[in-house]
Amino acid sequence: MTEPVEYDVVVLGGGPVGENIADRTCAAGLSTAVVESELLGGECSYWACIPSKALLRPVLARAEARRVPGLAGAVEGPLDTAAVFAHRNYWASDWKDQGQVDWLDSIGAHVYRGHGRLYGARKVAVTSPEGEHHILSARHAVVVATGTRALLPDVPGLAGARPWTSREATSAQEAPGRLLIVGGSVVATEMATAWQGLGSQVTVLVRGSGLLPRMEPFAGELVADALREAGAVVRTGVTVEAVVRDGSTGPVQVVLEGGETLEGDELLVATGRTPHTEDIGLDTVGLPAGEWIRVDDSCRVPGHDWLYAVGDVNHRALLTHQGKYQARIVGAAIAARAAGIPLDTALWGAHTATADTHALPQAVFTDPEAAAVGLTLAEAERAGHRVRAVDYDLGRVSGAGLYADGYRGQARMVVDLDREILLGVTFVGPGAAELLQAATVAVAGEVPIDRLWHAVPAFPTIGEIWLRLLETYRG
Incomplete structure (x- = not known):
């Protein structure tokens, strides 16, 4: 075992979340080490978001083309699967992470390959694939960003x-x-x-x-x-x-x-998914192994002023974009605390995560696409809100009819009747995921319906659904 190597921040996990934390802490002038046992870039880059969308895009594009007059007959044949797989392989970097290695090097982060485990307070032990052992010591913070793995149910023979x-x-x-x-x-x-x-x-x-x-x-x-x-x-x-x-x-x-x-x-x-925390040394700091890690709104673990858990492992929102959002929050919080600056949650809420519980957006890239943010009607009612669901057939919007023949879809906004703001919005239909950011702004910003009325959608776009939902609400 070598002598401890000291850094300001040690990040356990080099996926999108860990990379974003390193980016923020290095930019703040804090020396940062990143420990990764597999590919830098993590699940999203090689086995989830990126390759899945590369597989789905040709399937969805063909399905949409088949609904466009003058084009449908040209796309009746099967997909060129070899080309689809080659495109997917390209976007997954052929399951090689040299690009991520180069990027981390460019921001000044130090990469350690191997299995990392907490080794008591402020320390991480790393065992490399070659059997070398290192102890990394953190002056300010250790961040656990090890993500999740697939959960296999206990079914005989599975x-x-x-x-x-x-x-x-x-x-x-x-x-x-x-x-x-x-x-x-x-x-x-x-x-x-x-x-x-x-x-x-x-x-x-x-x-x-x-x-x-x-x-x-x-x-x-x-x-x-x-x-x-x-x-x-x-x-x-x-x-x-x-x-x-x-x-x-x-x-x-x-x-x-x-x-x-x-x-x-x-x-x-x-x-389902289960936290990748079963063998990362949580027991050495008094935390249960193999479980989700509870955190506060700056993603710091209660009772451990140096320990943070970010992304899927804290179970707040198992989505890459939300984990990266948390990483930006954590990077700012670690930098502020390292400089002795009180966390200023009034400054853009820069040190406090709220969007991963209040206005959580998600897009599902099926045919049709499904996109939602905030609460469903049932969730809002269970939470005790006085609400009304406003529904509209997305296919009746002129922009949708121009988008594709026989366009089928549905939209719903869940209105808080006491405050007249939106608690949740859901769109289902071809291309519906592109409507999601506007809905997220409306929900996260608690934009009053009277103000949304003056956010005029362009004609003829599918976004005109906003006008139809508001008209329906006003009756």
């Missing part, structure tokens, strides 16, 4: 059946003939859209009553309808009791409650 998780689903180099998907949330619906479009016969098995359960019910209904129209099978209210797979390349069988058996060439299990 562990030995070589199931796909999100990693395999986004990095596969050919389309399986038959793909069974267990789960109904974002990963399940996006990968069902992608692989059905890329030539697989997809069957989605959902334990609950519908898809996208954390969104308004109509979101899951519209996505399920579109998947079925594309040729996929969507079954709700089913429970997987066992999984059987013989050999290394044979088909996989899923046994449902009641004894029915389904067979596929691959099985994707997309039933």
